[in-house]
Amino acid sequence: MTLNEIIKTFGLTVYAPPADGRVKVEHGYASDLLSDVIANAGRDDIWVTMQMHVNIIAVAALKDIAAVVIVSSHSPADETIGIAKQKGVCVLGTGMTTFETCGRLYAAGIRERGKGTI
Amino acid sequence: MNEANGSKMHLEFPVQGGNFSGAGGASSSIKNVLKQLGIAYDTIKRVAIASYESEINIVAYATRGELLVDIEPGEIAITAVDIGPGIPDIEKALQEGYSTATPLIREMGFGAGLGLSNMQKAADDMVIESVVGEGTTVKMKFRLS
Numbered sequence: 001m002t003l004n005e006i007i008k009t010f011g012l013t014v015y016a017p018p019a020d021g022r023v024k025v026e027h028g029y030a031s032d033l034l035s036d037v038i039a040n041a042g043r044d045d046i047w048v049t050m051q052m053h054v055n056i057i058a059v060a061a062l063k064d065i066a067a068v069v070i071v072s073s074h075s076p077a078d079e080t081i082g083i084a085k086q087k088g089v090c091v092l093g094t095g096m097t098t099f100e101t102c103g104r105l106y107a108a109g110i111r112e113r114g115k116g117t118i
Numbered sequence: 119m120n121e122a123n124g125s126k127m128h129l130e131f132p133v134q135g136g137n138f139s140g141a142g143g144a145s146s147s148i149k150n151v152l153k154q155l156g157i158a159y160d161t162i163k164r165v166a167i168a169s170y171e172s173e174i175n176i177v178a179y180a181t182r183g184e185l186l187v188d189i190e191p192g193e194i195a196i197t198a199v200d201i202g203p204g205i206p207d208i209e210k211a212l213q214e215g216y217s218t219a220t221p222l223i224r225e226m227g228f229g230a231g232l233g234l235s236n237m238q239k240a241a242d243d244m245v246i247e248s249v250v251g252e253g254t255t256v257k258m259k260f261r262l263s
C-alpha cells in the first residue's frame with residue numbers, strides 16, 4: 001500500500017504531509033520507546049505510537065521512517081508539527097488505539113520486519 | 119574548531135545536560151557533514167544512530183559533554199565525552215533493558231535500556247571508560263566500506 005492509500009483508507013489526520021505520498025509501505029512497528037524504534041524500525045516503515053514528545057521527529061528522521069501515526073487522539077504540539085514539516089517527516093493522527101491501528105494495518109498487509117535494523 | 123586538512127577532519131559538538139528540546143542537533147549535524155563528504159548510506163546510518171544515542175545519554179545523565187568526530191581515510195571515530203556521574207557497573211549498563219532513567223526521561227520516550235546496545239550494534243568497535251563522580255567516555259569506530 002502507498003502512504004497516500006493508507007491515509008485515505010484509515011481516514012488519518014495529516015499533521016505534517018509526506019515528502020512523497022507514493023512511497024510503498026510494507027513494514028510497520030509499534031512502540032512508545034524511542035531506542036526500541038531505533039533498533040527495530042526501518043526505512044519507509046510506518047511507526048505507530050502514542051508518544052508525542054518532539055523527540056519522535058528526530059527518531060523518525062534518523063531511521064527514514066515513512067510516517068509516524070500518533071494514536072488515541074493525542075495531538076502533537078505546534079512546535080513538534082513545525083519541526084516535522086521543516087525536516088520533511090510525515091506525522092499522522094488517529095482516534096484509534098495502538099491495538100486497533102496495528103490490527104487494521106496488519107489486515108491491509110503491512111507486516112513487522114521481525115529482525116533488528118541496525 | 120573544524121579543520122579539514124586533506125582527507126582528515128576533526129569536528130567537535132558540545133552537548134548540554136538536561137537540554138532535551140535541543141537533543142539530536144549534534145547527531146543531525148554529523149549526518150549532514152557525512153552526506154556532504156559522500157560517505158555510504160549504510161555507514162551514515164550507523165554513525166547517526168550511535169551519535170544520537172550518545173547525545174541522548176549525555177543529555178539524560180551528564181552535566182555536559184561533547185561529541186568528537188574524527189574522519190580519516192577508511193575510518194570514522196565518534197567519541198562521546200562527558201562530565202557527569204559516571205557509570206558504576208558498565209557491564210550492567212550494557213545489558214538490554216537495564217535503565218536508571220527517571221520518570222521525566224521516560225515520559226519523553228527514553229529509558230528502554232537499549233541505547234548503549236544500539237551503539238554497540240552500530241559501531242564496529244566500542245570501548246567505554248567511566249569514573250564514578252567524574253564522567254564517561256565512549257569511543258566508537260566505524261570502518262568505511
Ligand SMILES: Nc1ncnc2c1ncn2[C@@H]1O[C@H](COP(=O)(O)OP(=O)(O)OP(=O)(O)O)[C@@H](O)[C@H]1O
Binds near residue numbers: 203217219
Ligand atoms: N553518559 C552516561 N553517564 C552516566 N550514566 C550513563 C551514561 N550513559 C548511560 N548511562 C547509564 O547506563 C544505563 C543504560 O544506558 P542505555 O543508553 O543503554 O539505556 P537508557 O538510556 O536507560 O534507555 P534508552 O537509551 O533505551 O532510552 C542508563 O540508564 C544509565 O544508568
Ligand SMILES: [Mg+2]
Binds near residue numbers: 171174228233234
Ligand atoms: Mg540511552
